[in-house]
Amino acid sequence: MRNNNTRFAVGLITSLFFLWGFALNLNSILIPHLKKACQLSDFESALIDAAFYFGYFVIAIPAGRFMERYGYKSGILLGLLLFALGAFLFFPAAESRTFGFFLGALFVIASGCTFLETAANPYITVLGDPVEATQRINFAQSFNGLAAMLAPLVGGWVILSGKNLTAADESAMSADELNAYLNFEASAVKLPYVLIGVVVLTVAYFFWKTKLPNISEESSAESAGSIWKEKNLILGVVAQFFYVGAQVCASSFFIRYSYYAAGVGEKTAANYLGIALGAFMAGRFIGTFLMTYVTAARLLAIYSAINIILLLAVISLKGMFSIYALIGVNFFMSIMFPTIFALSIRGLGAKTKQGSSLLIMSIVGGAVFPVIMGRVSDLFNIQFSYIVPGLCFFVIFYFAMKNSHVRGLELGKAH
Template sequence: MKKNTYTIPLALVFCLFFLWAISSNLLPTMIRQLMKTCELNTFEASFTETAYWLAYFIFPIPIAMFMKRYSYKAGIIFGLVLAAIGGLLFFPAAILKEYWAYLCIFFIIATGMCFLETAANPYVTVLGAPETAPRRLNLAQSFNGLGAFIAAMFLSKLILSGTHYTRETLPVDYPGGWQAYIQLETDAMKLPYLILAILLIAIAVVFIFSKLPKIGDEGETASSDKMTSSGKTKEGSQKEKLIDFGVLKHSHLRWGVIAQFFYNGGQTAINSLFLVYCCTYAGLPEDTATTFFGLYMLAFLLGRWIGTGLMVKFRPQDMLLVYALMNILLCGAVMIWGGMIGLYAMLAISFLCL
């Protein structure tokens, strides 16, 4: 594709960053909500995150093989539809009211989102000059921050009611008793995921009728014939690998993967229990906690945008070092002081999660 035709494909890919951010950043709210509806403790509820991110551990390589064999566009459409199906499954799950059912749903949604993430990052890097790829990727991640902010500030308020009763603390005059309360809290989870499913289906339709550039040799099977310089095919003598693990020989890539592992682990750990921290250790009511969660994601969004601008003047690797050191100090503040000081430190951590 020519340079002036990159705008529409990039806009579509940026939508994917927005969508999977909504999906993953509803999880902290769901942890808090499932503690009510399924009567879970914090440890049990945290398996919500495990079920979701387990898909990211299992499927990226098979998905990459699928996309290289068929196309990245086909993978994106399949992922959008699969995630939408997962969102709609909240309706039968609200009838079943079993924790394992929700874990299965999160796994399905995450698998769909895995298709999107596997395709989106390569697209961002090829839709433009190679030297500006880090800035494009960080700009795309700012749309991820926008989705995270919307999920935290607005969709979370559709789910959390502000009340957290147990069987022992439920008022004796509560209309309909315990079952009515549980049903009310369970039904509150359906609307945000219905909205997400509608968005996913709508974007899938747009992708179906959109033209996207090919990435490398996508769409070619491993056994497809390749012509050598002498005019002979390489079939039978050398089969192309769908996944080339030889790239791990590059030290920069290896260290990048290691850094990404710890970055995602730390970010997920803080995100997933942010609302639990607000309510349990900072003593905030749920409605105030969701507002702070929105501010937490707003800090993430602003940090992305400001970081993208700073990359014009500073080397990305230098910024990474400075941000990492500052986050280490802020994590220490959370551990030492806790309470509201720890909460504000986590807001700063979110801002520095470039």
Template sequence: MVSGAPAGPTGAAHPRKTYTAALSVLASLFFMWGFITVLNDILIPHLKIVFDLNYTKALLVQFVWFIAYFVMSIPSAKLLERTGYKWSIVIGLGIMAIGALGFLPASQFVSYGFFLAALFVLASGITLLQVAANPYVSVLGPPETSSSRLNLVQAMNSAGTMVAPLFGSLLILGRSSSGSVEGGDTVAAKLTEAQKLADAQSVQLPYLGIVAVLLILAVIFALIKLPDLGSDTRRLAREERRKHSLWKHRNLVFGIPAIFIYLIAEIGVGSLLISFITMPDIGALTPERAGTYLTLLWGGMMVGRFAGSVLMRFIRAEMMLAGASVGAFTLLMVVIFATGHVSMWALVLVGLFHSIMFPTIFTLGIRGLGPLTEEGSGLLIMAIAGGALATGQGWVADHFGLQWSFLLPAACELYVLFYALWGSRPTNALEAEQPLEAAPAGVPE
């Protein structure tokens, strides 16, 4: 676990400046894992065509990605306890680089199984970053502004998600045999084996570039100093820990399923947007052009997070979350029952209302946990595995139609509304500790 001396006068004299520097560096992590995660939304329609998959099988991309959060969250927390936040981040970046490198043999052998294995390794590295960075940002400053602070750095995550579709559309869909063909989901049978090999290998250059960036970030984080987290996130001594129970905190108990259920909605919407707006009666676009609308979806999330970071200084986080869930539910009803560009734009705009949901649920979930924050954060990060069940939306699409499949994320928005109005109210809150003070220079990470 991170350890070090308490802050001295030097470290405490300019805490705001120190936190700003730390948050700026951490923002690069949020950008990068957002960028890589949303590339999956490009991979799904691309691999669907290359391997001639139905929606359920294509969404196995998201299943293996998010199941990594469930499988690897506890090992990540154990590693964090042993190595500290800084070196956990460095190791996480290294694991991500190995996963991205796995796209080379996967594309060379044109193996869907290899692609899924590489994605699992890549997601395992991101899980370690999530376990380290989210609670770090939450406690790096006054607790009353934690939601605002996490929304701010999550906006950088959304900046990555906004850039990724442009990158993927140009370098993956734009270079594939079917990327410029209208009705791209239906052309797989028209591709020759040589074309399928070429399409599979179109991912090599983009992911080699990602490997290089991840290794550069790992070197940077190995060299910099990050403020010590102090007592806010250190585990209690075993005897002291027995006096407290995470399960007496209603906001955490209902927050874990809130994260789980929300991720089903977010991932389902993003994963199927390109397929949805290439439909003849919706947008009738090519997959490459549809990728630009994916940029607008995630761009809306970035704008919403920047706006939410400001608005939450004046409006209670619970009320912002309730309003966002109502807005997203309404738009999804339009997606289901409208047609043409009305339905298409309604789906794109869902991103604006999804924007604040994850960081707000997360900070509401750990509110009042005091020194139990670290354990509660680990459970919330594990709940990100809910994104794996977006595969269920693929099953609904295969059996009842793609448009009707958006009933699943619509139902998820209703649980988020319940959490905002009642489930997020803290019970058994522990006494708040003083805001974190920065560690002086030279304190070990």
């Protein structure tokens, strides 16, 4: 039922998309930053993404079961509390400059985000007209895109120092001088993450005080039986696994790639990354509009094919054009996560929470593919390693073609 309470609920749920988008996209800043502060290889720095996205894999099913028993609102509140706790843990992690501590804090943040995504993605699709579900989730995800654009700009400004020591610089410093420099770099994350924790706790307070509409996910013949018999859902889980891997690969090594391909420094590269993620945000709004005229699955297929072509340019070209091509990849990735999600859970009825949990588990692709990409980079170079996300888009294209007949989406109803 569409009413003022439902519209307010849509707005409140949409704020969650911004929060986890901001935290997630700060990883693109943390990778080059902690690479310096903790003296890591490309492979080791990729463990930042691995720790974050592994949290999704471990927590997704427990999150779904928790919400089956206690409801979406309780899951959202628990997710926000875990999110805030992980952010506060960055302070002692920076004090000790222990990479494992940072990874643990990221895992806790990711655990909280898993609860939020498991709740918010299906919740936003069922709050309103089922035919508009794909457009609604893409609109909400647009604020995730806004956060994705702001995170590297803000993070690049307050976290990155712009100073990179060469091997000669390090050898010229005494042990105490080097240790002081590394401690200074590590301490840059303290204030930003404490502030994030405070903001998240504030949002949790508003959720606690707000009555949210209940969601009815009625049983039907279509929703009977094992979740593993839902072939389109399982194909969607595979597609989402490859998509998230591709998305994380494309942005996580953007700063490193910019220096290798065009000699762009880290602070300037962080600004270009902000532009790329701004293109990602714009793509969400534009994609939502285009779905008025083109079916979601068909647009997904077109965007996947374009990204395959753009990544060939990223792999083979040098200079600023290669960076522009990588920015283009971000634009055409924009609709993919919410579209795959909405297409995958269509018609699941009472199994929507289970399906959502599996789709959130598939986010573990963000833990797997960047590590593969980091290893390829160490073996060859950062530019050639972009073949990894390039191959991922073939899987997404296949999923889109298998769903090309879908027009409206039959999801649950809100009341």
